[in-house]
Amino acid sequence: MDVRFLGGAREVGRSAVLVNDSLLLDFGLLTADPPLFPVETPDPDAVVVSHGHLDHVGSVPALLSGSDRPPIHWTPPTFELALALGRDTLKLHGGTYACPFIHDDLKRVSEVSETHGYRESFSAAGHEVTFFDAGHIPGSAHVLVDDGETRLLYTGDFHTDDQRIVAGTTARPDADVVICESTYADVEHGDRTAIEERFVESVETTLWEGGTVVVPAFAIGRTQELLLVCEAYDVPCYVDGMGQAVTETLLRHPEFVRDPEALRRAKSHARFVTGRDGQRKRIAAQQAAIVTTSGMLSGGPAMTYLPEIAGDPTNKVTMTGYQVQGTPGRELMETGSAEIDGRRLTVSARVEGYDFSAHADRDGLRSFLASYEDAAVLVVHGDDTEGFAERLRGEGIAASAPELGARVDVGSQRRR
Known part of the structure; x- marks a missing residue:
C-alpha cells in the first residue's frame, strides 16, 4: 500500500x-x-x-x-x-x-x-x-x-x-x-468536570460584576458542548454564528449525539441571535455569555463582539479550543492583542483559556x-x-x- x-x-x-x-x-x-x-x-x-x-x-x-x-x-x-x-x-x-x-x-x-x-x-x-x-x-x-x-x-x-x-x-x-x-x-487534559466548574465560576463571577463574557467557539461540536454546559449549570447565554444552524443539523441526526434530549434542552435554554438591527451591539452590553464563531477569531460574529467588549477589564474573553499558530486567537492568548478586521486591537478585558478539547x-x-x-x-x-x-x-x-x-x-x- x-x-x-x-x-x-x-x-x-x-x-x-x-x-x-x-x-x-x-x-x-x-x-x-x-x-x-x-x-x-x-x-x-x-x-x-x-x-x-x-x-x-x-x-x-x-x-x-x-x-x-x-x-x-x-x-x-x-x-x-x-x-x-x-x-x-x-x-x-x-x-x-x-x-x-x-x-x-x-x-x-x-x-x-x-x-x-x-x-x-x-x-x-x-x-x-x-x-x-x-x-x-x-x-x-x-x-x-x-x-x-x-x-x-x-x-x-x-x-x-x-x-x-x-x-x-x-x-x-x-x-x-x-x-x-x-x-x-x-498535553495532559485536566478533569473535564473540574474544567467545566472553573469555566462556569469564572463566567458567573463576571456576570455578577456586571460584565459580559464572549466565548469564541468552533461552530461544530464545541458550540454544542458549551450550550450543554450552560444549560446544565443554568448560565444565561446567547449563541451566534454558524453554530446555530449546526445545532439544528445535529438534532436531525440524534443517533450520532450522546444525549439528544439534553441537546434539545440546551437549544431551548440558549437565545439565538439574528444579528438584525444592531442586535449584537445591544447584546454585547448585557450581562450574559455569548457563545459565538469563530473559535480562532478569524471571522464570524466574534469580530463584532470583541471590539465592543475589549476596552473594559470587567469583561472577559474565554478561549475554549485549540488556537493554530498565526491566527488572531493564538495571538490574543500570547500577547493580549490581535489583528481584528485589519486593525490592531488591544484587549483590556480579561482573556482566559479553558481546555474543552475534543482531541485525545x-x-x-x-x-x-x-x-x-x-x-x-x-x-x-x-x-x-x-x-x-x-x-x-x-x-x-x-x-x-x-x-x-x-x-x-x-x-x-x-x-x-
Whole structure:
C-alpha cells in the first residue's frame, strides 16, 4: 500500500492523505492568513472524509471542478456539515484566494455524496472501507482501509474520553498500519468536570460584576458542548454564528449525539441571535455569555463582539479550543492583542483559556496506540509530530513522522 501525505504532515490543518493514488482521505485547509490548502489537488477515484471540520473537509468541493466527479463517502452528519462549511466559505471568501471552489462545485457535492453509518463496510476505489465512531464530534470517524494486503487505520481526529456531546471512542479495529493524529501529544487534559466548574465560576463571577463574557467557539461540536454546559449549570447565554444552524443539523441526526434530549434542552435554554438591527451591539452590553464563531477569531460574529467588549477589564474573553499558530486567537492568548478586521486591537478585558478539547491528550493517545504495538504508526496532525514519534519509538513502537508531500510504502513497514 502506497500513501502520499498532501497535507497535515508535521502541521495541524489541511489534512489530506492519498492511498494507492486512487483513494483520498480528507481534503482540508489550514486556517491562517492567507489560508493554506493541500500541496496538490489529486484526481482520485473516490474520496472518504473522516469528519466535518474545516481542516479535514474544507477543500473537498475543489475536487469537483474538473470533468471527473469522484464519489464522496462520509457519515450523514459529516455530509451536511460539509455543505454548511462550504456555504459559509463562499459567503465569507467566495471569489478570493481564500476560497478554492465556486458555487457550482459545492452543488456537485450533493450529486456525488454517499453516506454510511458506523461499522458498515463499503467499497471505494477498489478498497474495502469501514467507519468507526471516533468520539471527536457527531459523525466523526476512524477510517479503516483494506486493499487486500494491508489494513490501514486512519484515525482522523479522536477523543478517548466522554464529552457531553459525544462519548469517547472505544473502537480498536485490527490494523497493520495506523496514521495517527497527535494534536495534544504533549498535553495532559485536566478533569473535564473540574474544567467545566472553573469555566462556569469564572463566567458567573463576571456576570455578577456586571460584565459580559464572549466565548469564541468552533461552530461544530464545541458550540454544542458549551450550550450543554450552560444549560446544565443554568448560565444565561446567547449563541451566534454558524453554530446555530449546526445545532439544528445535529438534532436531525440524534443517533450520532450522546444525549439528544439534553441537546434539545440546551437549544431551548440558549437565545439565538439574528444579528438584525444592531442586535449584537445591544447584546454585547448585557450581562450574559455569548457563545459565538469563530473559535480562532478569524471571522464570524466574534469580530463584532470583541471590539465592543475589549476596552473594559470587567469583561472577559474565554478561549475554549485549540488556537493554530498565526491566527488572531493564538495571538490574543500570547500577547493580549490581535489583528481584528485589519486593525490592531488591544484587549483590556480579561482573556482566559479553558481546555474543552475534543482531541485525545498524551495519555489518551498512548492508551489508544497500546492496541497497535505491533503495527507501524505514522504520526500526523500535530505541532511536534517528530518528537511524539521519537517518544513512541522509545517505547518500542515502530513510529515515524512523514514529511509534507512524502510518499510512503506502508506495506513495507508492516511487522511480519
